[in-house]
Ligand SMILES: [Fe+3]
C-alpha cells in the first residue's frame with residue numbers, strides 16, 4: 001500500500017510569482033516569507049515523495065460559473081498553468097499520476113462524494129506557486145493529483161464537509177495498491193480579504209489559534225464554524241483555510257509538527273506555513 | 280411553502296424527436312408509445328404545475344469528460360436545446376425558475392451534496408423530448424430546474440446516493456417559501472443497451488418489478504443493487520433508471536399510482552411511463 | 559490500474575477510468591460532432607480531422623472501418639460514438655445490428671420479441 | 675430570493691446566488707480577460723466589448739469608473755474582477771486602497787500593522 005508521509009500547508013498569492021520572477025527572495029519585504037521554506041525542502045528531501053496530492057482552490061482559470069463544481073478531482077495526464085489575466089510567467093507543466101487519480105475517484109464516489117472528474121484541467125497560481133516554493137528549480141520530481149474546492153460561488157461546502165473529504169482522500173491514498181510515497185499539499189489562506197470596505201482585514205489571533213488547532217487533540221476545531229462565521233474570522237479569501245482543513249484531515253488522527261512559519265503581510269495576506277508529518 | 284404535487288417518469292430516446300417531427304404518433308410502430316401520454320396530460324391539466332424539476336442525464340451535449348459532474352443543478356435564466364450531432368429539429372427554449380434553483384443549491388450543499396452549479400446549460404433530448412411529450416404544443420406553461428446525474432463516465436453515483444439526492448431535493452422543494460405548484464419529472468431507461476455484443480438487451484421482468492417497487496412499501500428496492508448489478512439487469516443505458524429512483528425519492532414516503540404504460544420497443548429501448556401522485 | 563475489477567457482464571463494457579484514459583482523444587473528436595460544421599470538416603478531410611485530435615493508430619483504423627466494437631475497444635464511449643454514427647445517418651438499431659452481426663431487420667425483430 | 679439571510683459582516687459581501695444572477699454578464703466578461711487577446715480587444719473598444727457581453731447600465735458605469743465597490747454592487751466577483759484590474763496593472767493592494775479610500779502606502783501600512 002502507498003505511504004502517506006505527511007502534509008505541507010501554505011498560503012498562496014499571485015504576487016509570489018512576480019517575486020520569484022524578479023528574484024526578490026532576499027528583498028526585505030519578501031525575505032520573512034521565503035525564509036520559511038528551506039526547512040520544508042529539507043523535510044521533502046528526507047521524505048522523498050513520488051506523488052503530491054494538492055488541495056487548492058481555482059481563482060477563475062479552469063472553472064467559470066457556467067459549470068462550478070463543489071469538489072473536483074483531476075485525472076489528466078498533464079496539468080498546465082496558463083495566463084490568469086496578469087501575464088505572469090508560467091511554470092513548466094506537471095505530470096499527472098493518473099492511477100492515483102482514478103483510484104481516488106473510485107473511492108470518493110463510493111464514499112458518496114459527488115465529485116466532478118476533470119480529464120483536462122488548467123492549474124492556477126494556487127497550485128503552481130506552492131509547488132515552485134517547494135521545488136524552486138521547477139524540475140518537478142513528483143507526479144501530481146489536483147483536488148479543487150470551490151471558494152468562488154457561495155454556498156461553499158461546509159468546513160465539516162471539507163474535513164470529511166480530506167478524511168476520505170487520506171483513506172484512499174493509504175488504500176492505494178502502490179509502493180508510492182505520497183505527500184499532501186494544501187494551499188490557501190490564512191486570513192485575508194480582497195473585496196469590500198473590509199478589504200485588507202487580517203486576524204492574527206484567529207490564524208494562530210487555527211494553526212495550533214491542527215496539531216492539537218481537536219484538529220477539526222474549525223469545523224464547528226459555519227462558512228459565514230469563518231469569513232467573519234478570516235476574511236472572504238481567508239476561507240481558503242478549507243484547503244488546510246482537508247489536508248489535515250487526510251493525515252489521520254495524529255501528526256507531528258515539523259515546521260511552522262507565520263508572517264504578515266505578503267500582498268494583502270497573512271502567510272502561514274506548516275509541515276505536518278504523519279505518525 | 281411550495282406544493283410538491285407528484286412525479287412523472289418516462290423513457291427518452293432521440294428517435295422520439297424524429298417521430299414527433301415526422302408526425303408519426305399514430306404510426307403502428309409508435310402508437311403504443313405515444314398513446315400512453317394523454318392520461319399524463321390529463322393529470323397535468325388537473326395538477327396545474329408552475330414549475331417542473333427535471334432529473335435527467337446528459338448524453339454529451341452540455342458536459343464532456345474534461346469536466347464531468349456527478350450531480351449538477353441548473354441555475355440559468357433559460358435553457359436551450361442544441362444540435363446533438365444528428366441535426367434533429369430543436370424545441371423552444373425553457374425558462375428557468377432561478378429562485379428554486381438557488382434554493383435547491385443552498386439546501387443541497389448544506390445537506391452535503393457536492394453539486395456542480397450551472398449558470399449556463401444546454402439541455403439535450405433527455406430533457407426536451409419528455410417535456411414535448413407532456414406539452415406537445417411546446418408552449419411550455421411551466422418554468423424548469425434541471426438536475427443532471429452522470430451516466431457517462433464510470434464510476435457512477437450509487438443507486439443509494441441517487442435516492443438520497445432525490446430525498447434531499449424533495450425536502451428542499453417542500454421547504455421552498457413560495458406558493459408554486461411543483462412537479463418532478465424523471466427521464467431515462469428502462470432496460471436497454473446500445474453498446475457491445477449485448478446491444479439490444481432488454482429485461483421486461485426486471486423493468487416490471489422495478490416499476491412495481493416504486494409504488495410498493497419498499498420504493499427504494501433498487502438501491503440494494505450496485506451499479507454493475509443494475510447494468511447487468513437493465514443494460515448499460517438502462518442504468519438511467521437512476522433518474523426514476525431520484526424522482527421517486529423526492530416524492531416522499533407514500534405515493535398513489537395514477538397511470539402506467541410499458542411498451543417494447545421504441546428504438547432499442549423498453550419504454551416505461553408512470554404518473555405518481557403525492558399523498 | 560487500480561480500478562476495482564468490475565464483475566464481467568458478457569458483451570458489456572463499463573466506460574471506466576481505464577477506457578476513459580485510452581479513449582480521450584477519440585471521444586473528444588466525437589464530442590466535436592455536435593457541431594454541424596465539424597461534421598462537415600470531418601467528411602471533407604477525414605484523416606486531417608483525426609490528426610487534429612491526435613487519434614492513435616487503433617482509433618484511426620476503427621474510425622476508417624466505421625466499426626463500433628473496434629471503436630469501443632479503442633476507448634470510445636457510446637454516447638460520443640453515437641454522434642460519429644450520426645454523420646452517416648446511422649441510428650442505434652444500425653449500431654446494434656452491426657455489433658451483433660445481424661441484419662437490421664433481424665435485430666429489430668429480436669428487440670420486438672422481448673415484449674413477449 | 676429565498677437564499678437564507680447571511681449574518682451581516684460589515685464591509686463584506688458573500689457572492690451568493692443573488693449576486694451571481696445579477697453579475698453573470700459582468701463576470702463572464704472579466705473571465706474572458708484570462709486571454710491576452712481579449713484584454714487587448716477590450717482596450718481597443720471598451721464600449722463594444724461591453725456590448726458583446728451584454729452588460730447592463732450599472733455594470734457599464736462601474737467598468738467605466740474602474741470602481742471596485744461599484745463593480746461588486748453590480749454583481750462582480752472579486753476573483754474575476756482581479757483580471758479586469760490586471761489590465762491596468764493594478765494589484766490587490768491598489769484595489770484595497772481604492773475600496774477603503776486610503777492611499778496605497780497607508781493601506782500597506784495598515785496591513786503591516788496587523789503583525790503586531
Ligand atoms: Fe487565493
Ligand SMILES: [Fe+3]
Pocket residue numbers: 291292338405467468516519
Ligand atoms: Fe438516454
